[in-house]
Amino acid sequence: MTLVQENPPLLRSIGQPRLLAGLKEGRADLRHHLWTHGRQPQLSREAYSELAAAVGLRGRGGAGFPVALKLADLPAKGIEAVVVNGSESEPLSRKDRLLLTLAPHLVLDGATGLAQALQAREVLVAVHDATAAASIRAAIEERQDAVPIQVSDTPGRFVAGEARAVLSILEGGPAVPPGRRVLPTRKGYRQRPTFLSNVETFAQLAVLARLGSREFSSTGLSSEPGTQLLTVAGAVQRPGVIETPTGVPLETVLQYAGAPVTGPVLIGGYHGQWLPRPDGIKLSRPEVALGAGIVVALGPDTCPLGEVYRVAQWLASQSAGQCGPCVFGTAALVDDFGRLLYGDPAGWHDAHRHLGLVPGRGACAHPDGSVRFLASALEVFGDDVRAHLAGGCGRAVLGVLPVPGGTW
Structure with missing residues (x-):
């Protein structure tokens, strides 16, 4: 297969790269x-479990679940x-599709190595980005793995990236998470035990298998050693993917990307949370809810409330449509924030009321994640909210927070 390759995206490292090593060209x-x-x-299954436990490796998707515990939950x-x-459907994230596009063999090494250790029947790669899918298919043709590898195309909807939604897609079902929250390690693909994790997790496993726990732990925090991939976006001069040691100060990442080191920062994407300022924050799990490793600087020139309102509209449009808290709750919050944007005090009161009613009642994590994003915005942007209630903040909405269909 001849792979048509676009120019590589902007990627950098703070310290010695591991996942991004050799990708400058x-x-x-x-x-x-x-x-x-x-x-x-x-390696054997026991070796993978011991290595993952020794370095405290966590999944690099949204939940950050310890890999060793996930392995222990699988049957013998x-x-x-x-x-x-x-299925990296978070609009702000680029790290997983970057790995699939530029370092497909590192990801496949981690997946096939673990599959052989677990004696799993096959490796399934679910991906929604066409360029990444072409790259991984081309890589499979170059390899001779003992375990079969299949690539499945998935839709780019936000909720389609949730683990249970991915399993549904792989089985030919709808691209939505089912209401029952059963762990894939118990009932996964074809209702049988399955190890499922995101792209970076498998790349980290491939690096860990090669380096061993001692060398892997030579950088980063002692509690969570190694490196991590961060997608940095927003009001930055150099957006892109950065590989850093775990525990790096948020201010350092912003400085490296040419972003303001003062003012609000969004951590974890559109299911993440706003921080009022970056000082004193170190980027590590689980101390900071990094989610899919996203850092967004808002900057001083755009209207914060207007930016949040645009994202709220998009979040509501991504509802799976299978439960009231998501269908009606997110729609009500869009209305609340819209009224608040135009100075209606009732919008502020209704937003707080609805934010208290939605969490914990949805069939999937989308309502909870949306509330986390919106509730932290109300808290962090209090001055901006008061300005709008008094007549407006005087700033235009510049689209610093991208939604699908726009640019970043």
């Missing part, structure tokens, strides 16, 4: 991958599949 084919990383060692036999969740 673009996509790494198998030869370049092996030259950079060497061959993947064949009968594991159906290892699933790579590449």
Whole structure:
């Protein structure tokens, strides 16, 4: 297969890169991958569990669940599949599709190595980005793995990236999470035990298998060693994906990206939370809800409330349509924030009331994540809210927070 490759996105590292090593020139084919990383060692299930526990490795998607605990929850036999969740439908995130596009063999090493250790029947890669899908398919043609690998295209809707929604898609079902919250380790693909995690997690496993726990822990925090990928966006001069040691100060990341080191910052994306300022914040899980590793600087020139209102409209449009808290709750919040934007005090009161009613009642995490984003906005942008109630803040909405269909 001839892979048509676009110019590589902006990527950098603070310290020595691991996941992004050798990618400055673009996509790494198998030869370049092996030259950079060497061959993947064949490890047992016990070895993977011990390594993951020794370094406290957490999943690099939204939940940050410890990998060792996920492995321990799997039965000794009968594991159906290892699933790579590449449905990076969070509009602000670029790190997973970057790995699939530029470092596909690193991701596949982590997935196939673990699948062989677990004696899983196959590896399934779910991905919604066409360029990333083409890259991973081209990489599979270069390899000779002992375990079959299948790539499935998924829709780009926000809720379609949720783990249970991905499993539904892989089985030919709708791209929405079912109401029952059953762990994939118990009932996953084809209702059988499945190890499912996001793209970066598998790349980290591939690096960990090669380095061992001691060398892997030579950078980052002692409580969560290693590196992490962050997508930095918003009012920054150099947006893109940055690999940093865990625990790096948020101010350092902003400075590196050419962003203001004062003012509000969004952490974790549109299911994340606003911070009033970056000082004193170190980026590590679980101390900070990093979610999919997203850092967005808002900057001083745009209208914060208007930006939040645009995102609230998009979040409501992404409802799976299967429960009241999501269908009616997010729609009510859009109305509340719209009235507040135009100076209606009742919008402020109704927003607080609805924000207290929605959490914990949805069929999936979308209502809770939306409330987290909106509630923290009301808290952090209190001065802006008061300005709008008094007649307006005087700033235009510049679209610093991108929604699908726009640019970032």
